[in-house]
Amino acid sequence: MHSNIRVVVILPHKYINYMDEELSLVKTLYKEIVEVYTIRRPNPKYYITIPVLDEIKLLEDIDKIIIMDRLKPRQIINLYRELSIEVLDRILLILEIFAEHAGSREAKLQIELARLKHQYPLVKEAIRVMKLGELHGFLGAGRYGYERYYLMLKEREARIRRGIEKLRKIRSVRRQRRRREEAIHVSLVGYTCAGKTTLFNKITGLGKPVGPEPFTTLQPKTSAIMYRGVKIYFTDTVGFIRDLPPEIIEAFYATLEEIKYSDIIVDVIDASKPVRDVLVELSEALNVFSEIGVHGKKIIIALNKIDLVNNDHLITVINNINRSINLNEIVPISAVNGLNIDKLLDYIAAVYKSGGENIRFKVWAQATEG
Ligand SMILES: Nc1nc2c(ncn2[C@@H]2O[C@H](COP(=O)(O)OP(=O)(O)O)[C@@H](O)[C@H]2O)c(=O)[nH]1
Numbered sequence: 001m002h003s004n005i006r007v008v009v010i011l012p013h014k015y016i017n018y019m020d021e022e023l024s025l026v027k028t029l030y031k032e033i034v035e036v037y038t039i040r041r042p043n044p045k046y047y048i049t050i051p052v053l054d055e056i057k058l059l060e061d062i063d064k065i066i067i068m069d070r071l072k073p074r075q076i077i078n079l080y081r082e083l084s085i086e087v088l089d090r091i092l093l094i095l096e097i098f099a100e101h102a103g104s105r106e107a108k109l110q111i112e113l114a115r116l117k118h119q120y121p122l123v124k125e126a127i128r129v130m131k132l133g134e135l136h137g138f139l140g141a142g143r144y145g146y147e148r149y150y151l152m153l154k155e156r157e158a159r160i161r162r163g164i165e166k167l168r169k170i171r172s173v174r175r176q177r178r179r180r181e182e183a184i185h186v187s188l189v190g191y192t193c194a195g196k197t198t199l200f201n202k203i204t205g206l207g208k209p210v211g212p213e214p215f216t217t218l219q220p221k222t223s224a225i226m227y228r229g230v231k232i233y234f235t236d237t238v239g240f241i242r243d244l245p246p247e248i249i250e251a252f253y254a255t256l257e258e259i260k261y262s263d264i265i266v267d268v269i270d271a272s273k274p275v276r277d278v279l280v281e282l283s284e285a286l287n288v289f290s291e292i293g294v295h296g297k298k299i300i301i302a303l304n305k306i307d308l309v310n311n312d313h314l315i316t317v318i319n320n321i322n323r324s325i326n327l328n329e330i331v332p333i334s335a336v337n338g339l340n341i342d343k344l345l346d347y348i349a350a351v352y353k354s355g356g357e358n359i360r361f362k363v364w365a366q367a368t369e370g
Pocket residue numbers: 024190191192193194195196197198199239304305306307308333334335336337
């Protein structure tokens with residue numbers, strides 16, 4: 001996390017209905033959002049419209065500008081020339097978020113590979129621009145010249161690809177080794193803004209955290225607690241991101257793949273959303289699981305934010321989930337208020353003690369009492 005970096009966020013109009021999610025993505029890494037501008041029609045030269053660009057120039061102490069869209073290399077370079085600050089587009093931001101969650105060496109390499117590929121067109125554009133005039137300090141490549149920089153990237157790409165190949169060969173060995181540990185591993189998944197991190201903090205703040213261990217150091221967002229004599233590791237995963245750019249899907253799968261090594265997956269869903277959205281998110285989650293090869297894993301649905309919904313809505317959501325998929329391990333919770341967190345933990349512990357057998361916990365009936 002970059003706690004004291006001040007950023008300006010530019011939001012394309014297409015995300016206006018998902019503003020919370022988009023800003024939540026930014027806030028995962030950058031807490032200090034100075035200003036947010038929405039852009040309806042991007043300017044071909046700068047992406048940002050001229051009036052907004054002029055406003056940004058008046059803002060003080062801005063370190064970065066984050067544009068939640070896909071930019072042309074030309075636009076990034078023109079913006080850099082105008083503002084002299086780092087320009088991050090949506091892809092680069094998401095890759096930074098992946099990097100924070102990447103546990104395996106392979107995930108780290110996949111992320112670096114995606115970042116390299118993202119840089120090629122930029123460097124090519126920089127080479128073109130340099131032939132016309134000056135371009136100071138962009139990408140930090142000035143000293144070497146962009147042509148040499150480009151070759152350097154190509155060499156690095158070859159090295160990364162070899163590294164990934166090698167890792168694929170030894171992967172199965174690693175998996176077996178991890179299985180031996182006597183503990184239970186739980187991955188928290190779910191869309192941006194569903195409340196994964198809030199839940200993670202609530203849970204890991206409950207019990208006495210268990211110190212760093214092999215699994216913990218491997219997985220950066222993992223923490224363990226002792227609960228009723230069971231050691232439970234929780235991982236706050238990168239989660240699902242709406243409108244994920246296709247060119248970074250490999251990196252996404254590699255980052256999320258660690259959930260294959262967990263015993264239980266908790267899918268955190270924002271229950272305050274309309275029923276349709278909840279169902280779409282759920283089915284997309286299941287798609288991703290099958291895409292990365294998660295099979296036969298216990299999945300618990302944590303319907304979060306029930307402090308925001310009335311009982312009728314909650315029951316409609318639960319009934320619809322039950323009707324659409326054969327998966328009724330549903331625990332309504334409020335991560336913020338700590339409501340039903342103990343039930344979620346009881347459930348996890350019970351699944352562990354039963355050896356993963358199907359247990360039906362119908363805790364939802366009392367979910368909104370009081
Ligand atoms: N009302 C309410 N808000 C919540 C709850 N859990 C999380 N939030 C809020 O939802 C937003 C996103 O939460 P966060 O944990 O960052 O989501 P993540 O992207 O899934 O990690 C934050 O503003 C939280 O305060 C909840 O149970 N009730």
